[in-house]
Amino acid sequence: MASDKPKPRVGDLIEIFRTFYRHWAIYVGDGYVVHLFPQSDIMSPMTDKAIVKKELLSVVAGRDKYWVNNKHDGKYPPLPGNKIVQRAEELVGEKMPYSLICRNCEHFVNELRYGVARSDQVTYAFVAAVVTSLVLVVTIGISGFIGIMLGS
Structure with a gap:
């Protein structure tokens, strides 16, 4: 991440720029994010399960660019950062239903930050x-x- 961009704060949405889509994670502090990771190829429409992972942002992003993007703060009030982190960390290791259309990583992080699942x-x-x-x-x-x- 470039030094002129804001550093993530707990509860921030992190948008990671993949080649054909955007991956989303929630920043939980100390360089870590929680994200919903499909259990097979991300581009496969047959994927119906995902696991909630806690990993270093540098590992999740790899060489892809990323930034803090709390784009719905003007529309929905975000929950307090500590509440977002608590909710996210309680889900780590859970297997969840996954769908590109209605239960993807963007839905997941928006639900954690705002209480509204949207993509x-x-x-x-x-x-x-x-x-x-x-x-x-x-x-x-x-x-x-x-x-x-x-x-x-």
């Missing part, structure tokens, strides 16, 4: 899929209309 990655992907579908339907409709008009 903007899922929301943005859903909106993109809807927009793409609408564009495709309109394009097919226009193509069909032009074909009818030229065929007349």
